[in-house]
Amino acid sequence: MSQTAATTTVPKLTKAPTGLALFFYRIGKSFQTPTPYLTIFGVALWLFTWWLLCEGLKVDRFDKIPGPVAVSKDLFSFTPFQGISIFTEEFYNHIMVSCRRIAIAFAIATGVGVPLGLFMGWSRRIRDYAFPILETLRPIPILAWVPLSILMFPGFEAPVIFLATLASLFVTALNTMLGVDSIDEEYFRAAGCLGSSNWDIFKNVVVPGALPFVFTGLQISIGVAWFSLVAAEMVSGDHGLGYLIVDSYMNNVTVPMVIGMITLGFIGWFTSILVRMLGNWLMQWHVKALALQGR
Amino acid sequence: MTDIAQPSTHAAAPVTPRRRSALQKLVQNQSLWRGILAIIVFLILWEIGARWDEWFGREWMIPGVGLIPPPTDVAAAWVEVLPKPGYWESWYSSFKRVLSGFLMAMLLGIPFGLMLAVNKYFRDVFFPPFEILRPIPPLAWVPASLIFWPTNEMSIAFITFLGAFFTIVINVLGGARNIDVRYLRAAQSMGASQWDLFSKIILPGTLPSIFTGAAVGMGITWEVVLAAEMISGGGTQGGGGLGFFIWNSYMGGSLEQIVVGMISVGIAGYLCSTAIRMIGDWYMPWKRLH
Amino acid sequence: MTAQKNRGALSIRNVTKIYDPEGVNVMAVDNCSMEIAAGEVCMIVGPSGCGKTTLLNAIAGFHSITHGEILLDGEMLCGPGKPKADMGAERMVVFQHGALFPWKTLAENVAYGPIVQGVLPKKQALEKAREMLAEAGIGNVLDKYPGEVSSGMSRRAEIVRALINDPKVLLLDEPYRAMDALTKSIMHESLLETYDRTKVTIFFITHDLEEAIFLGDKVHVVTTRPCQLKKTVEVNIPRPRSYETQSSEEFRILMEEVNEAVHEEAIKAFQAGERELA
Numbered sequence: 067m068s069q070t071a072a073t074t075t076v077p078k079l080t081k082a083p084t085g086l087a088l089f090f091y092r093i094g095k096s097f098q099t100p101t102p103y104l105t106i107f108g109v110a111l112w113l114f115t116w117w118l119l120c121e122g123l124k125v126d127r128f129d130k131i132p133g134p135v136a137v138s139k140d141l142f143s144f145t146p147f148q149g150i151s152i153f154t155e156e157f158y159n160h161i162m163v164s165c166r167r168i169a170i171a172f173a174i175a176t177g178v179g180v181p182l183g184l185f186m187g188w189s190r191r192i193r194d195y196a197f198p199i200l201e202t203l204r205p206i207p208i209l210a211w212v213p214l215s216i217l218m219f220p221g222f223e224a225p226v227i228f229l230a231t232l233a234s235l236f237v238t239a240l241n242t243m244l245g246v247d248s249i250d251e252e253y254f255r256a257a258g259c260l261g262s263s264n265w266d267i268f269k270n271v272v273v274p275g276a277l278p279f280v281f282t283g284l285q286i287s288i289g290v291a292w293f294s295l296v297a298a299e300m301v302s303g304d305h306g307l308g309y310l311i312v313d314s315y316m317n318n319v320t321v322p323m324v325i326g327m328i329t330l331g332f333i334g335w336f337t338s339i340l341v342r343m344l345g346n347w348l349m350q351w352h353v354k355a356l357a358l359q360g361r
Numbered sequence: 362m363t364d365i366a367q368p369s370t371h372a373a374a375p376v377t378p379r380r381r382s383a384l385q386k387l388v389q390n391q392s393l394w395r396g397i398l399a400i401i402v403f404l405i406l407w408e409i410g411a412r413w414d415e416w417f418g419r420e421w422m423i424p425g426v427g428l429i430p431p432p433t434d435v436a437a438a439w440v441e442v443l444p445k446p447g448y449w450e451s452w453y454s455s456f457k458r459v460l461s462g463f464l465m466a467m468l469l470g471i472p473f474g475l476m477l478a479v480n481k482y483f484r485d486v487f488f489p490p491f492e493i494l495r496p497i498p499p500l501a502w503v504p505a506s507l508i509f510w511p512t513n514e515m516s517i518a519f520i521t522f523l524g525a526f527f528t529i530v531i532n533v534l535g536g537a538r539n540i541d542v543r544y545l546r547a548a549q550s551m552g553a554s555q556w557d558l559f560s561k562i563i564l565p566g567t568l569p570s571i572f573t574g575a576a577v578g579m580g581i582t583w584e585v586v587l588a589a590e591m592i593s594g595g596g597t598q599g600g601g602g603l604g605f606f607i608w609n610s611y612m613g614g615s616l617e618q619i620v621v622g623m624i625s626v627g628i629a630g631y632l633c634s635t636a637i638r639m640i641g642d643w644y645m646p647w648k649r650l651h
Numbered sequence: 652m653t654a655q656k657n658r659g660a661l662s663i664r665n666v667t668k669i670y671d672p673e674g675v676n677v678m679a680v681d682n683c684s685m686e687i688a689a690g691e692v693c694m695i696v697g698p699s700g701c702g703k704t705t706l707l708n709a710i711a712g713f714h715s716i717t718h719g720e721i722l723l724d725g726e727m728l729c730g731p732g733k734p735k736a737d738m739g740a741e742r743m744v745v746f747q748h749g750a751l752f753p754w755k756t757l758a759e760n761v762a763y764g765p766i767v768q769g770v771l772p773k774k775q776a777l778e779k780a781r782e783m784l785a786e787a788g789i790g791n792v793l794d795k796y797p798g799e800v801s802s803g804m805s806r807r808a809e810i811v812r813a814l815i816n817d818p819k820v821l822l823l824d825e826p827y828r829a830m831d832a833l834t835k836s837i838m839h840e841s842l843l844e845t846y847d848r849t850k851v852t853i854f855f856i857t858h859d860l861e862e863a864i865f866l867g868d869k870v871h872v873v874t875t876r877p878c879q880l881k882k883t884v885e886v887n888i889p890r891p892r893s894y895e896t897q898s899s900e901e902f903r904i905l906m907e908e909v910n911e912a913v914h915e916e917a918i919k920a921f922q923a924g925e926r927e928l929a
């Protein structure tokens with residue numbers, strides 16, 4: 067034993083790392099490749115270019131856009147020059163308003179869209195009746211609904227939520243329907259021979275079988291919801307991140323505008339991760355099978 | 362039990378192979394008729410909902426729906442607007458914006474996506490900043506680009522480009538990375554050069570994803586053009602576009618025309634995505650089977 | 652489990668099935684008749700895509716038939732006036748690609764039948780499922796998802812899932828198609844062992860001739876599309892059989908006999924080049 071250990075390094079992997087240990091193991095491994103260094107380099111290069119164009123060389127037209135230094139100075143300052151920083155209450159106010167709208171819209175769209183999609187996928191008859199209506203309404207861009215929704219709904223809040231809901235609803239319903247379509251016919255047959263009632267099949271085959279597609283759909287749907295929320299807030303809003311961006315533009319303060327953009331990007335990304343994590347948690351079987359395929 | 366025949370006599374089978382005519386198929390297409398029925402019922406309900414207050418008085422108006430003009434009024438408004446050149450100019454300018462932004466996004470997005478896919482170092486450096494910028498909704502760029510670009514038209518073009526660009530790049534990257542490695546190995550074992558691999562395997566292998574990305578990107582492009590036209594009020598400089606048509610009708614309080622504008626945009630978007638699908642079908646004959 | 656000598660006799664009489672996709676008719680099964688005795692292992696051999704699966708689907712109640720009738724223990728499953736059989740737990744299917752629900756663990760999969768039929772409460776059903784899985788030699792992976800275990804394991808679990816319902820007849824549609832020869836031979840032995848224990852009627856579709864002779868009491872060779880009965884070969888090798896059987900002289904003679912009948916059809920099917928029916 068000692069001889070072999072002296073000549074060759076025998077890997078001492080007694081137990082496969084799990085959980086947090088696995089996370090650190092992977093990070094440690096990845097630092098042995100050039101990837102993380104190149105990533106840091108890439109981000110640094112991008113920030114540097116941004117700085118150089120807007121602040122360093124003050125290239126014509128670029129100088130109107132605040133650079134990274136100006137933005138981060140304001141963002142982390144107790145007394146921000148142009149009014150918005152992570153220490154001002156207003157910043158969180160805008161975030162809260164936008165997030166609340168998204169939460170309501172997403173909840174309604176999911177609550178209606180998933181069952182609708184499931185039923186459309188499951189029953190030929192329901193699909194024949196519901197799908198054509200959905201398909202005729204779908205090509206109309208969500209933003210074309212803006213004026214109509216302002217007229218239809220009172221106040222600032224309802225039109226914005228309506229637009230975000232509408233956008234998500236189409237995506238969720240269609241993806242859920244595709245999810246049911248994607249279920250192998252053999253699962254239905256197997257369930258049938260095992261003596262399932264229609265309700266058993268719906269509960270045990272249709273719902274879990276469509277779940278992977280449903281969550282792909284939900285991830286897209288939350289992205290679309292943010293997309294139309296921003297547009298709606300810009301046109302008709304009162305508070306919210308979209309409103310912050312357009313309001314800063316109107317008032318000629320550019321830094322809060324950029325802060326608004328960055329925040330939107332970050333929160334949009336974060337919510338989509340949240341949806342994915344929820345999906346993974348609900349679909350252990352799917353995650354485990356994929357992991358074994360090395361994906 | 363009555364008609365037990367000797368095995369392997371065809372006489373026992375009452376139905377022989379036959380072919381149905383196109384007309385027969387159309388008549389027997391239950392899904393189609395159900396769909397038409399559903400849309401008719403939808404239109405009738407809309408008409409009733411919208412006219413409710415007319416028939417039963419203001420106090421009976423259905424909230425929200427009651428304000429929407431009934432389909433018959435919309436149709437009348439449409440007929441009125443059809444011969445006006447302004448309406449068709451809106452079509453033209455929106456189409457011009459959509460196509461220019463979309464083509465720019467394709468032109469830059471496809472090579473960029475392919476570069477990300479084939480070169481690991483390129484991906485390591487450029488993908489992270491791309492991923493940082495991607496979640497920012499395209500419309501959040503509107504004010505910034507209005508500040509940056511000297512003309513309205515240029516800022517609209519830029520946002521349109523941005524909207525489609527991210528989607529196309531992501532789809533191209535995903536498609537190119539998902540190509541079955543067996544194809545590459547097969548080609549290599551037959552002596553393909555690096556360029557052959559790229560042009561004969563990776564490029565055609567990515568085509569389906571390119572078309573998927575293009576279809577999605579086209580949808581986003583229309584959304585963005587519409588929003589940009591509404592927000593920046595394209596009517597002040599140059600052609601207004603369909604977004605401005607809708608916004609103008611809104612400002613003018615013509616509800617029928619708003620709906621006409623919405624339906625027009627719907628048709629325009631549908632035409633564009635159908636065109637992409639048709640080009641895709643024509644370009645990828647091997648996909649038609651499925 | 653009780654030996655079930657007198658149940659599971661299957662009669663297929665003059666069955667014809669015509670598909671109608673896109674307005675063009677395709678005849679999948681043409682006037683096919685066969686009798687399968689109770690407790691018999693009946694192997695159906697024929698070229699790919701010839702309509703064997705259509706026949707199985709008709710018995711299971713997945714498809715309607717155009718003409719003819721199918722009876723189980725003298726009771727009509729489908730026939731004139733009733734083109735499609737009801738699905739039922741007395742006819743259990745084991746599928747070509749495996750149809751264990753990927754979102755349920757093996758034990759949950761096996762317990763599913765008794766639970767939805769209301770035969771056993773959930774807890775007892777799971778207990779019985781665990782017992783039966785252990786009996787089949789896969790007690791160590793009870794709580795894994797099908798995606799996590801080997802194809803051999805999951806196929807065996809699928810057979811257990813069928814047997815827990817105490818079916819009259821087991822319908823197997825090329826269940827070992829995608830397996831390597833070594834795994835396959837283990838699966839064969841396990842199936843034979845199961846059969847010797849339960850004596851359930853087995854309707855087994857394959858195009859592996861060795862498999863057909865090794866497992867079966869009778870081998871029915873069917874023609875290429877449309878599917879008709881071409882020849883029936885009786886396999887008189889005594890049970891219990893083991894892998895050594897496959898090297899015996901009588902096995903070789905039977906192989907030749909079946910091969911001759913099948914080969915001709917295989918060439919016809921190949922030349923027709925038709926895409927397989929689902």
